[in-house]
Amino acid sequence: MIRFEEVSVTYDGSDRPALAGADFTVPEGELVLLVGPSGAGKSTLLGAVGGLVPHFTGGTLRGRVTVAGRDTRTHKPRELSDAVGTVGQDPLAHFVTDTVEDELAYGMESLGLAPAVMRRRVEETLDLLGLAPLRDRPLGTLSGGQQQRVAIGSVLTPHPRALVLDEPTSALDPAAAEEVLAVLQRLVHDLGTTVLMAEHRLERVVQYADQVLLLPGRGEPPVLGDPAALMARSPVFPPVVGLGRLAGWSPLPLTVRAARRRAAELRGRLAHRSPPADNGRADRASSGAEEGPSAEGPGTTGSGAAASSGAGAGATGSAAPRSVASGSAASGPGTAGPGAVRPGAAGPDTRRSDKKAPAPAPVAVVRGLGVRRGRVEALRGVDLTVRPGETVALMGRNGAGKSTLLSALVGLLAPTAGTVHVQGLVPHRTAPRQLLGHVGLVPQEPRDLLYADTVAAECAAADRDAAAAPGSCRDLVTRLLPGIGDGTHPRDLSEGQRLVLALAVILTARPPLLLLDEPTRGLDYAAKSRLAGILRELAAEGHALVLATHDVELAAEIAHRVVILAEGESVADGPTAEIVVSSPSFAPQVTKILAPQQWLTVAQVEEALT
Amino acid sequence: MPRTTALPRRGPLRPAPLASRSGALHPGAWWLWALGLGTAASRTTNPLLLGLLIAVAGYVVAARRTSAPWARSYGAFVRLGLAVLGIRLLFAVVLGSPIPGSHVLLTLPEAPLPDWAQGVRIGGRVTAEGLVFAAYDGLKLATLLICVGAANALASPFRLLKSLPGALYEVGVAVVVAMTFAPQLIADIGRLRAARRLRGRPDKGLRGLLQVGLPVLEGALERSVALAAAMDARGFGRTTPVSAALRRTTGALTLGGLLLVCTGTYGLLTEDGSGYAPPLLGAGVAAVLAGLRLGGRRSPRTRYRPDVWGARAWLVAASGAAVAAVMIWAGSAYTEALRPGVVPLVAPELPVWPAAGILLGLLPALVAPVPPPAQRPGRTPEPEAEPAATGSAAPRRDRLRPAPADPHTPEQPPGAEEFT
Numbered sequence A: 001m002i003r004f005e006e007v008s009v010t011y012d013g014s015d016r017p018a019l020a021g022a023d024f025t026v027p028e029g030e031l032v033l034l035v036g037p038s039g040a041g042k043s044t045l046l047g048a049v050g051g052l053v054p055h056f057t058g059g060t061l062r063g064r065v066t067v068a069g070r071d072t073r074t075h076k077p078r079e080l081s082d083a084v085g086t087v088g089q090d091p092l093a094h095f096v097t098d099t100v101e102d103e104l105a106y107g108m109e110s111l112g113l114a115p116a117v118m119r120r121r122v123e124e125t126l127d128l129l130g131l132a133p134l135r136d137r138p139l140g141t142l143s144g145g146q147q148q149r150v151a152i153g154s155v156l157t158p159h160p161r162a163l164v165l166d167e168p169t170s171a172l173d174p175a176a177a178e179e180v181l182a183v184l185q186r187l188v189h190d191l192g193t194t195v196l197m198a199e200h201r202l203e204r205v206v207q208y209a210d211q212v213l214l215l216p217g218r219g220e221p222p223v224l225g226d227p228a229a230l231m232a233r234s235p236v237f238p239p240v241v242g243l244g245r246l247a248g249w250s251p252l253p254l255t256v257r258a259a260r261r262r263a264a265e266l267r268g269r270l271a272h273r274s275p276p277a278d279n280g281r282a283d284r285a286s287s288g289a290e291e292g293p294s295a296e297g298p299g300t301t302g303s304g305a306a307a308s309s310g311a312g313a314g315a316t317g318s319a320a321p322r323s324v325a326s327g328s329a330a331s332g333p334g335t336a337g338p339g340a341v342r343p344g345a346a347g348p349d350t351r352r353s354d355k356k357a358p359a360p361a362p363v364a365v366v367r368g369l370g371v372r373r374g375r376v377e378a379l380r381g382v383d384l385t386v387r388p389g390e391t392v393a394l395m396g397r398n399g400a401g402k403s404t405l406l407s408a409l410v411g412l413l414a415p416t417a418g419t420v421h422v423q424g425l426v427p428h429r430t431a432p433r434q435l436l437g438h439v440g441l442v443p444q445e446p447r448d449l450l451y452a453d454t455v456a457a458e459c460a461a462a463d464r465d466a467a468a469a470p471g472s473c474r475d476l477v478t479r480l481l482p483g484i485g486d487g488t489h490p491r492d493l494s495e496g497q498r499l500v501l502a503l504a505v506i507l508t509a510r511p512p513l514l515l516l517d518e519p520t521r522g523l524d525y526a527a528k529s530r531l532a533g534i535l536r537e538l539a540a541e542g543h544a545l546v547l548a549t550h551d552v553e554l555a556a557e558i559a560h561r562v563v564i565l566a567e568g569e570s571v572a573d574g575p576t577a578e579i580v581v582s583s584p585s586f587a588p589q590v591t592k593i594l595a596p597q598q599w600l601t602v603a604q605v606e607e608a609l610t
Numbered sequence B: 001m002p003r004t005t006a007l008p009r010r011g012p013l014r015p016a017p018l019a020s021r022s023g024a025l026h027p028g029a030w031w032l033w034a035l036g037l038g039t040a041a042s043r044t045t046n047p048l049l050l051g052l053l054i055a056v057a058g059y060v061v062a063a064r065r066t067s068a069p070w071a072r073s074y075g076a077f078v079r080l081g082l083a084v085l086g087i088r089l090l091f092a093v094v095l096g097s098p099i100p101g102s103h104v105l106l107t108l109p110e111a112p113l114p115d116w117a118q119g120v121r122i123g124g125r126v127t128a129e130g131l132v133f134a135a136y137d138g139l140k141l142a143t144l145l146i147c148v149g150a151a152n153a154l155a156s157p158f159r160l161l162k163s164l165p166g167a168l169y170e171v172g173v174a175v176v177v178a179m180t181f182a183p184q185l186i187a188d189i190g191r192l193r194a195a196r197r198l199r200g201r202p203d204k205g206l207r208g209l210l211q212v213g214l215p216v217l218e219g220a221l222e223r224s225v226a227l228a229a230a231m232d233a234r235g236f237g238r239t240t241p242v243s244a245a246l247r248r249t250t251g252a253l254t255l256g257g258l259l260l261v262c263t264g265t266y267g268l269l270t271e272d273g274s275g276y277a278p279p280l281l282g283a284g285v286a287a288v289l290a291g292l293r294l295g296g297r298r299s300p301r302t303r304y305r306p307d308v309w310g311a312r313a314w315l316v317a318a319s320g321a322a323v324a325a326v327m328i329w330a331g332s333a334y335t336e337a338l339r340p341g342v343v344p345l346v347a348p349e350l351p352v353w354p355a356a357g358i359l360l361g362l363l364p365a366l367v368a369p370v371p372p373p374a375q376r377p378g379r380t381p382e383p384e385a386e387p388a389a390t391g392s393a394a395p396r397r398d399r400l401r402p403a404p405a406d407p408h409t410p411e412q413p414p415g416a417e418e419f420t
Helices: A042-050 A100-111 A115-128 A144-156 A174-191 A202-208 A227-231 A239-247 A256-262 A264-271 A282-289 A298-309 A312-329 A343-353 A402-409 A455-466 A472-480 A495-507 A525-540 A552-558 A576-581 A589-594 A602-609 B027-042 B047-064 B069-095 B128-154 B157-162 B166-198 B205-211 B213-233 B244-269 B277-298 B311-333 B352-362
Strands: A002-010 A019-026 A031-035 A060-067 A084-087 A162-166 A194-198 A211-214 A223-225 A364-373 A376-386 A391-395 A417-422 A439-442 A513-517 A544-548 A561-566 A569-575 B104-111 B122-127
Touching: A002 A042, A019 A042, A019 A211, A019 A223, A031 A042, A031 A174, A031 A202, A042 A060, A042 A084, A042 A162, A042 A194, A084 A144, A084 B213, A100 A115, A100 A144, A115 A144, A115 A174, A144 A162, A144 A174, A162 A174, A174 A194, A174 A202, A202 A239, A211 A227, A223 A227, A239 A256, A239 A264, A239 A589, A239 A602, A256 A264, A256 A589, A264 A589, A264 A602, A364 A402, A376 A402, A376 A417, A376 A569, A391 A402, A391 A525, A391 A552, A402 A417, A402 A439, A402 A513, A402 A544, A439 A495, A455 A472, A455 A495, A472 A495, A495 A513, A495 A525, A525 A544, A525 A552, A544 A552, A552 A576, A552 A589, A561 A576, A569 A576, A589 A602, B027 B047, B027 B128, B027 B157, B027 B311, B027 B352, B047 B128, B047 B352, B069 B122, B069 B128, B104 B128, B122 B128, B157 B166, B166 B205, B166 B213, B166 B277, B205 B213, B244 B277, B311 B352
Parallel strands: A031 A194, A031 A211, A084 A162, A162 A194, A391 A544, A391 A561, A439 A513, A513 A544
Antiparallel strands: A002 A019, A002 A060, A211 A223, A364 A376, A364 A417, A561 A569, B104 B122
């Protein structure tokens, strides 16, 4: 169906091929999952199927790509539109018309199908994808999962023989992702459509794949083969595979169900051990705290100010100026001498282990928060307290109010009811410059934060904004992720690098409270585990972290506490293990496999076994 | 697939049907109706008649507009009309008015101007006559704007563009894309200004707005490239090969037709050209239309469920035309009443027959299909969620739900806001 013969693609101005030695055939009616780390050429490969590479993107394609017998060299993308349908990660970028029904018909109109045929196919597709109740809705008013289904439907109506999807579920919450995957399953099983799909979140999709196409790295030839066999050597793999590799199971299980059947022996070995207290983060945190001296951190500023001012929210006036003063007086993280160690740096973990000590003063206190946007009550009566060194994961559906809560904490939105205090300040009444030293938010699209042409300029601007010593931001970038060049344009960084740059820009002001909105969106496993390491270290330094995320694995790995929001209300708030273990949708794979034992991550299991 | 919106035949008059996709009124009918009302408004300065026209347009909009995003533009047009009226009055006060009047309301200090600015006056006497004249004039403009707003609110601009001839299809797509980009651009600006605040820079003021300009444009550019790729992959711009002869004929017809139209228009505007101008103009229009039709053959496109011009569309368009016709006729029969004098000041009176004629414009509120009550709770099976990307409260279509009780019902009850 899709045939690559010795294909290599080199983009203009690049000396290395983005894709090389691609030689494989995707048989008809199979769901093939394209797997590989970022930058391995996944998007290039997918684009080459629909002819967008090289007709639209430029570059040189060597070899031959044929789809349903048509050579993409001689057929432009528009002439392949009835043979292959392409859907990207952002459905909104794909829509041409304004309502669901028109969008479904658009491709057929371009092909010039007879009106009666179009009408019939639209009705069929509406039913097939469960879109019938939405047929007249404007596209902008649909939820993410609905939009993605419409995007798939819109390329299905010309009856293509193959479907190409680039990260269709990356931006979706687990329930919406299920919606989309169920539709894909149905297409493959009932209609025999060939599907080639790339997806970072392997834990969601790998069990559906008939075959896996593994791209091990940039310029390395892709390998097509059995999912279990390829997962054994893939550089990216879901937790279930990680556990399987750890336990030495062969063939590797790809689903929770298969893994559970094999896991009886492992559960036995783990029975007399218990997951380390505090999610096994205590020892890791202390190792992170050893870095305290070298990275003289915001924790000092935050907890120092809070402790000296005594009663948290009440003593607003004194806390604010003092912490700003100490923030500007302290030199950059790299330059601080060993004498800069203060109790705050290692504070939270010692305190947590010693239950008798009084809890540190909270960094942020939210009481009865309500936020209305127009007529929507985005938040209602939300209470939240965040202490230094604590990592809180906000979870819940798209639109449950996670981003709104973060926006309220950073003062982008004024509460309509209740109060928000960050170190005693009221965020939305505080000048941005002053607030910068108290709370920072890395938005969903880290690029929004970056204005400059080069990394160096961006860092210099961040130092100026935060009134920090020149070079502070650059030092942070180097510490968090070595290897980002000074002269690089932020646009040319990978998703993970861009996130780290935005994180460093925010951290330059050393805010004791750090907020992250969907930090793992678009990150591969390697970037994700690097991020988890960075965040864990920051928490150990005394930063309080609040992250809004759909990523249950990330939450399981780093969060001390999970807050679940639904319809603008907080419906659960407690230690990660407690909340996550009992929830069918928020439990990570390792928990599901090893239940009723309460293990959360592969790393925990690994630690317990050694 | 001939499908018409049949009127109930005989027997008891049945109410207008619920609008569905196939029963929807042709957007062109709404525009003709609104243009008819607008023509009527341009024929009079009588505030009573103008008020009646506004009331008619407003009633029809209230009765027949949908809950689609564009339907909300009516409120904006009403506000724009009021602003125009206000500005007209302000000008009359500040710059004076050519209307001679004896009722001086107040005298502003007059700014001395140099000789070359003779005839321009700033400040000075403000007369009641001048103000009333300006108010009549401003009200006329406001009424015209409100009529356009009514058409905009009632007819989907996207559907109207879909009714363009095939050869103009690409132009239509460009307009539609531009129209969908505008709200996204505004959302982008909001997001980037918020991001400025996160960097600790002031997010208010002109400078803040200017500094996000470049990233916003960058984002828009990237989105257009992505959209272009998606459109290409979905078959946009497919052509069928046509013979060279046909291509040449098309070009000749279009070009020649446009030339003829220009000459004809020129002839109409000059004094002595009234003899040859109309036939030239007619021939030009015919040639252009033929050219467009032939040009459409290059594109293999078909149309999915085009809007049908049915009996109801005729009635709606005719009601607008009737209002215009009555007012044009009244222009000679009721000259006095249609242009109430301002010197001397007299109270305007309501001429009966023109007023009755304007009421004909209410016909669409009876015959046009009723917009369906949008999604009630339970009709949409899946829970709705906000688009995650923006996090903003995107306006939803579902209305008729209790307003703030449920976070997923941001829609106001019909017409609650714009009419206040």
